Amino acid sequence: MALWRIRATVDDRPGYLSVLTASLALKSVNILAVQVHTTEGGAVDDFLVDAPDTMTEAALLGAVAKGRGRDAFVTRAEAHGLADQPTRALAMAGRLVHEPDALGETLVTLLDATDVRWRPHPAFDRPGVHGGRMTLADPAGGSYEVLRALPAFTPAEYARAQALVELAAGVTRRQRETVTFLLPDGVEATLRPAVAEDLAAVRELHDRCSAGTLRRRYLSGGAPSEARLRRLLEPAGGTTLLAVAPGGQVVAMASLLAEGDLGEVAVLVEDDWQRRGLGTALLRRLRAHAGRSGFAAVVAHTGADNVAMLRTLRRLGHGPLERDGALVSVTLPSAGRQVSDETAAKSG
Secondary structure (H helix, E strand, O other), rough: OOEEEEEEOOOOOHHHHHHHHHHHHHHEEEEEEEEEEOOOOOEEEEEEEEEEOOOOOOHHHHHHHOOOOOOEEEEEHHHHHHHOOHHHHHHHHHHHHHHHHHHHHHHHHHHHOOOEEEEEEOOOOOOEEEEEEEEEOOOOOOEEEEEOOOOOOOHHHHHHHHHHHHHHHHHHHHOOOOEEOOOOOOOOOEEOOOOHHHHHHHHHHHHHOHHHHHHHHHHHOOOOHHHHHHHHHHHOEEEEEEEEEEOEEEEEEEEEEEEOEEEEEEEOOOOOHOOOHHHHHHHHHHHHHHHHHOOOOEEEEEOOHHHHHHHHHOOOOOOOOOEOEEEEEEEEEEEOOOOHHHHHHHHH
């Protein structure tokens, strides 16, 4: 027996798939795996089959035609094809977590592509599938073009490939933004972007903080709900940075949340790690991120009695300062933007 891959389009109507499988069965073809791709032109059925050694490509194409399949593609398959496509995609995603630079090779393997090209500019056409050409948007800028002769790409393959591109871009960004920060006492902390998997460690950070520290961070007092913590870890339009101690504990977090063309920043540092420069380091990096992301400025809301936070903001060179009762709002220009001497003087 020999392994073959068969791809064919059938009308997306009741019973049509069974007609195709019955036609293959009459030729003693055993179907090992099947995947259905929904397209505008009908259902594209992708089979991995085991056929008699005497079976030829022409005979398989004839069986597909008798089974009402059209636009058929038939080729010999290898044993690795026994793993279905979703399983292969998950395995390749696991590889990209550790090797994001292997994206091109991964796309070739996943899609049986002949070539993958990266371009530094966005695609001329919209991302998607165009026969044997697939265009993928690179979140870091630019675009990917994936080519193969046959068969034509399907929307399901595009969705998997785009997900891998976004995964690789996210891992690369986190690696690029991860730095080691040397504290005045010689201890090294790692500053890096937060991910959803940090939820448990961030919850433990909040559990170790005193009531006063939590009140100064959240103003209303008390730790946030788990749902809010999830949103803070990966805020839409912003970012959250963590400080991780040598033992792996998260000891500080700082968030940048989008508010139109402004970004709101806030920082929480565990009590035993305060006054060691972590808050300042995190805020500097958030400010730089705001500048790269196009924010006009960032604003911090804090209590008038939060002397440590106000001192930190003063060191960063704040702009306008507004007070509303016990609440103080301090505006910082994004990194790369200058505050005029007049504005700085007015802000005191």
